[in-house]
Amino acid sequence: MAFLGNGYCSSGSEGEDEDEGMEGYRKGGYHAARPGDRFAGGRFVAQRKLGWGNFSTVWLAYDTLLNRFVALKIQKSARDYAQAALHEIELLSAIAKGDPTNSKNVVQLLDHFKHAGPNGHHVCLVTEFLGDSLLRLIRYNRNKGIGLSRVKEICRSVLVGLDYLHRELGIIHTDLKPENVLLVSTINPSKDPVRSGFTPILERTVSNQYSGSVISFSEKMLKMRARRAVAKISLRRESLGGVAAEMEKERSLDGISLKCKIVDFGNACWGSQQLAGEIQTRQYRAPEVIIGAGYSYSADMWSFACMAFELATGEVLFAPKTCQGCSEDEDHLALMMETLGKMPKKIASSGIRSKDYFDRHGDLKRIRRLKFWPLERLLVQRYNFTEPDAQGLADFLRPILDFTPENRPTAAACLKNPWLN
16 A cells, blocks of 8 residues: 545545546646556556555555566646645655664655656656554554554554654644554555565556457456456445345454554645644544644644544544534534533633634533433443443543643653553
8 A cells, every 4th residue: 555645535535536547637637647657757657556545556666676566656737736735845855864774663665766658747656655654554444443552563663753843843734534554564464565476467458358459447447347246246235145144244353464654745844834724534633723723733742543443443533524503613513522521611612613603601502411421431332342441541641632732741751651661
């Protein structure tokens, strides 16, 4: 798996769409890469597509100079996409420069260049090849939670990365979530080109297996979609025959390396040059962002706590929705208060959008009845945690989920928390 800025979708797993669609392959859009295509004067050879996003596609590539597999991100060619890629390169270059031993648990940029194609000039980024996302790990275990010992191990890795970004570099990630943390190795060894003994493709080999004639890219995409549709139908039919019960069984996570790295800096910013507008994916968005009160490194910490809860339980902590007579933002704030207690009036009134949601007493205008369900009780009653386990996890998460951003512990402070050690 690889990194993708601005709307990541792993090939065949994280998104609802099967692929990026052909409409994006036009002037200013995606580059139509194929296995065997060469980049950077022939050094990097495309092997297979790993994923795609609104801004780019990512390919497994082979570095012929250093004889290793890498991830190749090919940005759309329009000016705005190119500018976004150059901003990401600036941040990733600083990250790589400050981590010469590659020990800070953040993805390493190896190279960058421009590639000319039919749809324009595409900025390309080359990073180390990494494994599956934490979202894939959660889903691999049937959304049942991965066990607290594993949660602690992953938390330690992520906190080392956040401490490096925040304290040493002054970078706010702004979009921390399970999709944007990748395991160093794949869950399935057969998907790892090194462990599976994959022989690199060094020549372009896109031909019609039936007639021997070369097929167009659009024809190839249509054939792939048809095969996937048939496979989906077959899988549904099999599930009716008893496979569904087997799928419910919890998978073993033994033997899977949990060392991981933070990826995707397409939305990241310097702490001194914050991005305008809304940041963070909805479920991991901090309250200060929702009410428009500004943000800092502590917004990443809020996202981290939401992610830790999801690893432990298999479900997101806050899943807001639009309700009758209220917005998704209001429902989100209500869910936060039901779990964490009432937001202090000083914080509730501190944002440019506060008056849209709160009255002068600091109460929500349109959601008057809250059903309080504290974190410990939630863990015990809904997720069947033991009392000691629920208390330990809640004691770790609650300070990070403080409504007052300045009160949240830093990543460095969290690393010293007894629960992690």
